[in-house]
Each structure stands twice: as C-alpha cells, then as structure tokens.
Amino acid sequence: MDDVVVVRAGSGPQVLLVHGGAGPRTTWGALSAMADRWALAYVHRRGYPPSPAPSAGQDYEVDARDLAPLLAGCPHVVAHSYGVLAALIAAAAAPGSVRSLTLIEPPLTYLVRGDNDVARLEHLGDTVLTYGMDTDPSDLREFLHLSGGSADDGPLPHQVVAGVRRAHGARLPSQARPRLDLIRRARIPVLVASGGHAAAHERICDALAIALGGERTVHVGAGHFVAAAPGFTDRLDTFIRMSESQDPRT
Structure with missing residues (x-):
C-alpha cells in the first residue's frame, strides 16, 4: 500500500489533523477530548508509521498530493509547522473542499523579510x-x-x-510559496495560532493572518506544540463551530 494512513476517532463533522516534524500523538494528543463533538482524522505523513516511508526525503509537495483525496469530505483542516505547507498547497488547489483552516506556527519565513x-x-x-x-x-x-x-x-x-x-534531506520550507491569494479569495475561515515563545514565530503568524484575512490567537505554555497549550482546545472548538454555522452547506 502506498497511501498514507489516517486514524479516525469520534463522530460529527470531520477535522483533518496534519502534523509537522513530530508525530500525531505528540502534536495532537491534547485534542483527544474533541472527539466528543468532531470526527478527528489523524493524518500520518510519509515516514511516520504506519504510513509508508517517502521515496526520497520529507517533501511538502508530496504531502499536499497525499492530502488532496482526503479533502473529498470537505473537512476542517488543522495543521502544524511543516505540515502547514502541505495543507496550504492542497487548500489552494481545491479551496471549495476546505471548510476552515487552522494554521499553527508554519515556517513561512518569506512572509517577513528584513527581520x-x-x-x-x-x-x-x-x-x-x-x-x-x-x-x-x-x-x-x-x-x-x-x-x-x-x-x-x-x-x-x-x-x-x-x-x-x-x-534530514527534506524539501526546504524556505522554498515554499503557497498560493495564499487563492485561499483568501475563496473566503475560507482561517485561524492562525502561535505559542508566544519565539519572536520569529509570532511575526510569521501575524503576517500570515493578515495575508489570509484570518483570525489570530496566541496560547502560551507549550512552546511550539501550541495544541497542548492551555485554552487552545476551547479556542479551536469555538472557531470550528463558528465556521460550521457560517458554511452554507450545513
């Protein structure tokens, strides 16, 4: 099997969780209680068992192709770090297939030049x-x-x-140029989150929220793993519920 593995828990509207450099358990463990309201779909990127290894190094372009068929159910997408790159590329290619985007501390350094x-x-x-x-x-x-x-x-x-x-050997995030304009034009609800632990992450997230016309939130206490910080789960739940209520398909 060459497909990536998605582990599912809970029921309700689907929330697709795309991890970055750490695996799903480390990245998303604090969100498990959300399965009471949402169908959580934990994507295991290539190289993270039980998904197959990548043919070369980690590659957000390959990850984006893996995500494309997973958007068929029009999920809410929550992505972290390197995983944000693939989520943005996939969303820009099919903006009508994404109900909302929650983007956590992506390495989109090109958004803030001269810092x-x-x-x-x-x-x-x-x-x-x-x-x-x-x-x-x-x-x-x-x-x-x-x-x-x-x-x-x-x-x-x-x-x-x-x-x-x-x-080691991954496609460099500094080369990524996702079509943010297509996402903003589609009026996808966006929440950009950071952990208040590093100036660079804060400035990138500020710039990304502006570029996408999205909401901005900061949750201190878990460093880069913002999903584990106090208050984040409630903020995410509220954002997804509001996105559901505003979606004409629901």
Whole structure:
C-alpha cells in the first residue's frame, strides 16, 4: 500500500489533523477530548508509521498530493509547522473542499523579510534539514529549542535524534510559496495560532493572518506544540463551530 494512513476517532463533522516534524500523538494528543463533538482524522505523513516511508526525503509537495483525496469530505483542516505547507498547497488547489483552516506556527519565513529573528529561523531550519546531525551542535540545539525538541545540555534524547535524521534531506520550507491569494479569495475561515515563545514565530503568524484575512490567537505554555497549550482546545472548538454555522452547506 502506498497511501498514507489516517486514524479516525469520534463522530460529527470531520477535522483533518496534519502534523509537522513530530508525530500525531505528540502534536495532537491534547485534542483527544474533541472527539466528543468532531470526527478527528489523524493524518500520518510519509515516514511516520504506519504510513509508508517517502521515496526520497520529507517533501511538502508530496504531502499536499497525499492530502488532496482526503479533502473529498470537505473537512476542517488543522495543521502544524511543516505540515502547514502541505495543507496550504492542497487548500489552494481545491479551496471549495476546505471548510476552515487552522494554521499553527508554519515556517513561512518569506512572509517577513528584513527581520533578523525570522532570518535566523530560516537559516537554522535550512541548515538542519540540509546537514542533519552534522549541523553545528549549538545551531542544532537552537533550532530544536525553536521547534519544540529537547535542547537541554547533555546527549540528545533518542527520539529527538530520530526526528532530526527523519527531517534530514527534506524539501526546504524556505522554498515554499503557497498560493495564499487563492485561499483568501475563496473566503475560507482561517485561524492562525502561535505559542508566544519565539519572536520569529509570532511575526510569521501575524503576517500570515493578515495575508489570509484570518483570525489570530496566541496560547502560551507549550512552546511550539501550541495544541497542548492551555485554552487552545476551547479556542479551536469555538472557531470550528463558528465556521460550521457560517458554511452554507450545513
């Protein structure tokens, strides 16, 4: 089987969850209670079992093609970090197939040019994805701190090393140019969320919300893994319910 695996829980309107560099359990575990109201569909991107491995490195263009058939049911899409790139590409290709978009701390650094913090984030991300565990140790730990990985002194945990190796050779997010204009033109409800832990992420999310005409929210307490922060689940639930009520198809 070459298809990616989607694990489903709950019932109701579908919420498609697209993780980034960490797996679905780490990224979305705090949202499990939402299955009381929504049909949660946990996408496992290529390279994250039980989905198959990618033919080359991680690639948001391939991920977008994997997401395309999953939009047939017109879900609400919630995406995190690297997974946002694929979600935006897929949504721009079929904007009528997405009820809402919730976008969490994407690496869309091109939206904020001339900012030193954002430029540093772009440099670190491109370097780690290009060189993997051969990245300068201080740069690697700085990147891990910004992206939610353990970056304490001492040996890196096994799961963090595995994550860096999985990301090694990925298509660089700095090359992504999703058609934000098509998404805004389609008037898809958008919520852009961040964790209040890094200036670069805040400025990118501010710019993305403006570009898409979307709502903006900040939830402190879980770093890059914003879905686990206090208040996020309630905010997401409210946003999806409002998007449902405004959709003429419901």
